[in-house]
Amino acid sequence: MTIDLEQHIDANLIPILEKVHDPEIPVLSLMDMGVVRSAYLKDDVAYIKITPTYSGCPAMDVMGEDIIKAFADMNIEAKVSLVLSPAWTTDWITPKGRKALEEYGIAAPLEENADKEALLGNKKIVKCTNCGSTNTKLVSQFGSTACKALFQCEDCLEPFDYFKCLK
């Protein structure tokens, strides 16, 4: 049996990849974000393919370097490349990742239609990460990074980020 290496994440490499975090959302590992497309060892070199969240996401270059560092700490040489297709979607964030986001104060992405309603300001459905109220309003469709929108809770008044649905 042959395994298509380009679709394969070697389970032995996952603990190393879990040590690498998004520099802008430090509670999320690369695995939690679902950006790792493949990871395998060949002739003692680790080949890692990651997919960018947003085209211009400056975190991607940093993550590439951090992967190389994390592997170097284990005395493994790593080669990182970017793949654009299939394009990343917020569906690839793992349940563990979503939980970590919420605890960190970033509301996790809603599903596509709900997201649209929330971002158009039609429905109050984004949950405040501070008090849990859905009495929240959109402040800006664009937040501190390309992947987030800015909301404010009208009950506890806390401003918070919402991770936009990307599909």
Next chain:
Amino acid sequence: MKNENLIQYIYGIADNALILGQRLSELCGHGPSLETDIALTNMALDLLGQTRSYYQYVARLTGDEKTEDDIAFLRIERQYKNVLLVEQPNRHFGYVITRQFFFDVFHLLLLQELQNSKDETLSAIAKKGIKEVSYHQRFSSDWMKRLGDGTEESHQKVQEAVDDLWRFTDELFHLTEDDKEAIETGIGIDVTNLKEKYNKKIKEILEEATLTIPEIKWFQKGGKQGIHSEHMGYLLADLQYMQRAYPNMVW
């Protein structure tokens, strides 16, 4: 298709993203409010990210003779193939939004077609870009409505912007020789087919915004041939400064 034609075809798409991204970057720290400032620079970041993907592809097509930075920073004005619309300066917020809106509607239609290109890399870049540009179009459309249907002053200013910028929109649908060649090989998109949809979408939003499209018979063009407006030189001087002053510098 010859590499050189393909490269020129890609410039026709990528340079729009670079130059508009540069224009939006100029607003970093100068937006009328914190939220709009952040939104405009986020959009700049998306566009520059898309530009990088295109230029990295061009760099590969040159057999790595050039890097993405060479392509972005070391061409002369005539070698940039962006449309005149995107190089128009940031006059006021309403003007910035109108320029963005006119481009976003076109950009989304283009990428929706480009995702079916026979060229796998262009198709992948387009698929990625669609997700981002959908947000841009939503943002600029919303603001067209808010400004057009806002106060007397905002209405007047944004109508003036529409009147001034509309003459640059026809160029979006012109075909260069490189475009024609790219279409023949199934790589390029025949943008002339997008015009009807474009006009319909623009009209729909502008009507809701209580704005009108000016009746003009003469449209300005040239950017796609590398013949730019007087604003382009200043933009490039800013964009290229570091590489010209410190050749081969890296971050």
